[in-house]
Amino acid sequence: MFDNGAVNAGVDNNSESKLNKPLYASFARAQVQLAALEPIDYFFAQELCQRLGFDPQLFHLLLALSESLRNGHSCLPLESIAGQSFGFASDDEGLVSHHGFIFDELKNLDKLLTELALAPEQHQAIVYHRQKLYLRRYFTFEVELRQFIRDKAGGSFAPFETDDIKTCLETLFPVSVTNKGAGEIDWQHIAVANAVNKGFSVIAGGPGTGKTYTVTKLLAALIMLEQARSPQKQLTIALVAPTGKAAQRLSESIVKAVKGFRGLIPDKVLAAIPEQALTVHRLLGVIPNQVNFRHHRDNLLQADLVLIDEVSMVDLALMTRVFRALPEHSKVILLGDADQLPSVAAGSVLNDVAPRPHPGFSPQNLAYLEQVTACRQLPEVKSKAGHQAADHITYLVKSRRFDGQGGIGRLAAAVIAGRSSESWQLLTRAQDEGDEQLKLLPGELLSWLPQLVQQYYLPLFHCNEVDEAFSLLGRFRILCAMRKGECGVENINQVIKQYLADKGLANASGRLYHGMPVMISENDYRLGLYNGDIGMIWRNDKGHLMAVFEDAELGFKWLMPSRLPQYETVYAMTIHKTQGSEFDHVAMLLPGQTDNKLLSRELLYTGITRAKSKLSIASKANVWSHGVEGRVQRYSGFSLDTAPNEQV
Numbered sequence: 001m002f003d004n005g006a007v008n009a010g011v012d013n014n015s016e017s018k019l020n021k022p023l024y025a026s027f028a029r030a031q032v033q034l035a036a037l038e039p040i041d042y043f044f045a046q047e048l049c050q051r052l053g054f055d056p057q058l059f060h061l062l063l064a065l066s067e068s069l070r071n072g073h074s075c076l077p078l079e080s081i082a083g084q085s086f087g088f089a090s091d092d093e094g095l096v097s098h099h100g101f102i103f104d105e106l107k108n109l110d111k112l113l114t115e116l117a118l119a120p121e122q123h124q125a126i127v128y129h130r131q132k133l134y135l136r137r138y139f140t141f142e143v144e145l146r147q148f149i150r151d152k153a154g155g156s157f158a159p160f161e162t163d164d165i166k167t168c169l170e171t172l173f174p175v176s177v178t179n180k181g182a183g184e185i186d187w188q189h190i191a192v193a194n195a196v197n198k199g200f201s202v203i204a205g206g207p208g209t210g211k212t213y214t215v216t217k218l219l220a221a222l223i224m225l226e227q228a229r230s231p232q233k234q235l236t237i238a239l240v241a242p243t244g245k246a247a248q249r250l251s252e253s254i255v256k257a258v259k260g261f262r263g264l265i266p267d268k269v270l271a272a273i274p275e276q277a278l279t280v281h282r283l284l285g286v287i288p289n290q291v292n293f294r295h296h297r298d299n300l301l302q303a304d305l306v307l308i309d310e311v312s313m314v315d316l317a318l319m320t321r322v323f324r325a326l327p328e329h330s331k332v333i334l335l336g337d338a339d340q341l342p343s344v345a346a347g348s349v350l351n352d353v354a355p356r357p358h359p360g361f362s363p364q365n366l367a368y369l370e371q372v373t374a375c376r377q378l379p380e381v382k383s384k385a386g387h388q389a390a391d392h393i394t395y396l397v398k399s400r401r402f403d404g405q406g407g408i409g410r411l412a413a414a415v416i417a418g419r420s421s422e423s424w425q426l427l428t429r430a431q432d433e434g435d436e437q438l439k440l441l442p443g444e445l446l447s448w449l450p451q452l453v454q455q456y457y458l459p460l461f462h463c464n465e466v467d468e469a470f471s472l473l474g475r476f477r478i479l480c481a482m483r484k485g486e487c488g489v490e491n492i493n494q495v496i497k498q499y500l501a502d503k504g505l506a507n508a509s510g511r512l513y514h515g516m517p518v519m520i521s522e523n524d525y526r527l528g529l530y531n532g533d534i535g536m537i538w539r540n541d542k543g544h545l546m547a548v549f550e551d552a553e554l555g556f557k558w559l560m561p562s563r564l565p566q567y568e569t570v571y572a573m574t575i576h577k578t579q580g581s582e583f584d585h586v587a588m589l590l591p592g593q594t595d596n597k598l599l600s601r602e603l604l605y606t607g608i609t610r611a612k613s614k615l616s617i618a619s620k621a622n623v624w625s626h627g628v629e630g631r632v633q634r635y636s637g638f639s640l641d642t643a644p645n646e647q648v
């Protein structure tokens, strides 16, 4: 069946026996018909059809659902596939390699799934709800998370007096520019005012918009107000981020902000702001070799407030687990940049809770904000229906790092807005216009790569101390869109290793060498090393080659290389893996061809915004515009604004 070349050939829609028989004789036969089919999709669909019947439409819906989950969606909306072909592929000449399968129209698919009784209360492994098909696990996560957030947003804590908030804000924002003139709203001031009386808040904004600066003032505000209300009470605050690197950056930014606030904010208040951030996994308490954490709904965390940074990287399942482990009274503050790539695993929590553009505040919230900040220019929400999720979100818009004139900031803004020709012009003209920040690298890899290696990687071999080497390593990184191909991570790392080996410094055949930068590619909870952690191979005082990693408590953690979990060399890394990190100089390489599903404006934006002061890009014009025009879309059924009985 299906392997005679015709689309949907051999499907007997009327046959009684069809529901008992697998549609394809084997996985290999299915692969002949359907392009990009993975074993997991096939066996998932087989397994479920054993119970639900081998209806061809259902079987292929299940394949599509499994593929959706692999691609990070939390569900499969029927409208995204109804009437369309699935698994079809042809080559450049139009020669068909996989005939695929054509899905029925929406109303027929809807009828089929409705009749199968897959509603949430039916306790099937899959759920059909509001024309979306889910794996029950993800449906449950969405329902749960939405309810948790709504409960927090509903506020089960004692609010502060408005006058006290006003006084506190006057201390924190003494020369507020809130009313300086039209369009000059100080969103940092508004963000603190907005979050200080809520149980759930999101502060979102691009790089350098002052998220950490603002949230440090917010923590100070909460501590001041709490100390005034109950002097004996010490707020327990947990600062967390999804990766070790992001946690380290959060700690550093908070320390810097606290230092800058001395004199403005009482020392007693600043002393109560924690400066050490943890990874989300560490907060929840990893149990080696188990998916469950030490903290969960029956063993709650002790926290009055949990601040989660870089939320775009946190997936749906992990976020739900954090909320499950929180006591009822604890507040949650999420920080992140919703324009960045979503999490690797399924979900797009930040995007789902913080829709853009901001629809405005509800009249009630607006009145409160006007009262405590004296700002009269805030946007009011147009529609008054539903739950006011937008009241819990504030966007910071002004970058303090990129002044709007520098190339990196302008390029990032043009890319995320999808303005492909403008962004390409920024790149091509950068040289002529003397832009110090941007550079378009010439086409041939070997015409520019050696110079960057000499500038940034050769000096690693001349460092006497390991901390000097780490600080050098943190200054520059090559970011690739992909792993494979000439411009992929694997090839670039090999080319650099060979170049260094030719100079007698590195070892290109895979043996360890002094000064080799490595990145961990699997979590090892016992060693406290996580996927994405970056370290170096370094000769210790005794002359032994050791693996060394920066460590928040120890300074450096030294390990025998034989103990390392899986790792790879890291002169170049994927853009995906650099989320949560920044470098003074970034060189970003795009593939040579446009036939690449990974390219998207979110990917380019994430890569661009990893650069603090210099960005060099190697790309062809057509690949660049293909990337800027592409979008990452994540399907989910999650919305905070629907009424409770509408579920998800």
Ligand SMILES: Nc1ncnc2c1ncn2[C@@H]1O[C@H](COP(=O)(O)OP(=O)(O)OP(=O)(O)O)[C@@H](O)[C@H]1O
Pocket (backbone or CB within 6 Å): 188, 205, 206, 207, 208, 209, 210, 211, 212, 213, 214, 253, 257, 260, 400, 401
């Ligand atoms: N209102 C302000 N006045 C002066 N400096 C500010 C202000 N807001 C932010 N900054 C400075 O701008 C820089 C970036 O701020 P911050 O690190 O808080 O931004 P962020 O949005 O958290 O950045 P990231 O992209 O690193 O997450 C810091 O040096 C900070 O001290």
